[in-house]
Amino acid sequence: MTxxxxxxxxxxxxxLVMVLVVTSISFVIIRNIPGDPIAARYEKLIEQGMSPEQAERATAVLYGFMPKGNLWQQYLDYMSGLFRLDLGESLMTPGAQVTDVLFEATKWTVLPVLVGTLLSFLIGIMMGVYAAIKRSGRLGDILAVSGSLLHGIPQYVLALLLGALFTTLIPILPSGGTADIMFEPGFNLGYIGSLIEHAALPVLTYALASYGGWILAMKSSVVTVLGDDFILAAELRGMKRSIVFRYIARNAILPLFTILALSLGLLFGGAIFIERIFNYPGLGLMLIDSITNRDFALMGGAFLLITIAIIVANIVADMLYTVIDPRVRSGEEAGR
Structure with missing residues (x-):
């Protein structure tokens, strides 16, 4: 095996172990919330005229496990449903499976997070290289200060500022939703343009919120690489400035690829504030609504999905670094 x-x-x-641990903890927390919402739901159904057996089955459909019996039996029922991808039904959307609601919300989170993060990454690393090379000049100072300022502003403050600017002071962008209702959903210019228009503020917020971190990280990495022996040797051999520049950028950017993968996973949880401010119906807004409406099946599914995203991001980050940096592979093979 390689x-x-x-x-x-x-x-x-x-x-897989981490997913099981987080799922188990979420189950125990939900079952021990003051007031026992599962028992309350069971009793309410009985009050509405259902028999105990019917109320038990209806509650099991909603929460993914049987509301009667000891905690261990309920846990086994819940995990059995999880392995069948059956997380129960959503209380906020009667009759809709939690997995379907999660999929619908996640697709609206993925695009802004992906576009905003990649945009900030590309611009940030380019500006970070210039900030490091020109660090003794005015351009380097301006780039470093811009990165520090944006890095220090919380995401929700930045979202509020952008929302106030572009929806109130200069009302050129919509303040919520995913598209105008006047356009028929589908592959047509009107609908696609409306999607882009509504996603502009979340994407811009993600990009600006991440830009400061990328430029500062890249500047620090480039400054470290500038002191390496191979850069000095390249300059002494009379290599062109552009070639030396590529050497610097390629070696300095390696650590940032792992941070990029981790950022994509973490932003699924961090999207809560941005989506709430812009009323953008993604995973973050859905999680807030599920907590507000005590939709515990949907809440547990959202926590599970965010956990999986972070774990997958960690795996991708580690594997990506192993693939793009041959020194890691050679070091591991030498240690065998």
């Missing part, structure tokens, strides 16, 4: 395959197998095994 080094990469062995590392991947180990990460997948640890990831």
């Amino acid at each position: 080094v990469i395959a062995r590392r991947l197998a180990g990460h997948l095994a640890r990831g």
Whole structure:
């Protein structure tokens, strides 16, 4: 088995254990919330005229496990449903499966998070290289200060500022939703343009909120690489400035690829504030609504999905670094 395959197998095994641990903790927390909402739902159905057996089955459909019996039996029922991808039904959307509601919300989170993060990453690393090379000049100072300022502003403050600017002071962008209702959903210019228009503020917020971190990280990495012996040797051999620049960028950017993968996973949880401010119906807004409406089946599914996203991001980050940096592979093979 190759080094990469062995590392991947180990990460997948640890990831599965982490998913089971987080799911178990979420189950116990939900079952011990003051007031026992599951028992309250069961009793309410009985008051509405259902027999105990009917109320038990109806509650099991909603929460994914049988509301009667000891905690261990309920846990086994819940995990059995989880392995069948049956997380119960959503209380906020009667008759809709939690998995369907999660899929619908996640697709609206993925695009802004992905576009905003990648945009900030590309611009941030380019500006970070210039900030490091020109660090003794005015351009370097301006870039470093811009990165520090944006890095220090919380995401929700930045979202509020952008919302106030572009929806109130200069009302050129919509303040909520995913598209105008006047356009028929489908592959047509009007609908696609409306999607882009409504996603502009969340994407801009993600990009600006992440830009400061990327430029500062890249600047620090480039400054470290500038002191390496191979850069001095390249300059002494009379290599062109552009070639030396590529050497610097390629070696400095390696650590940032792992941070990029981790950022994509963490932003699924961090999208809560941005989506709430812009009323953008993604995973973060859905999680807030599920907590407000005590939709515990949907809440547990959202926590599970965010956990899986973070674990997958960690695996991708580690595997990506192993693939793009041959020194990691050679070091592991030498240690065998």
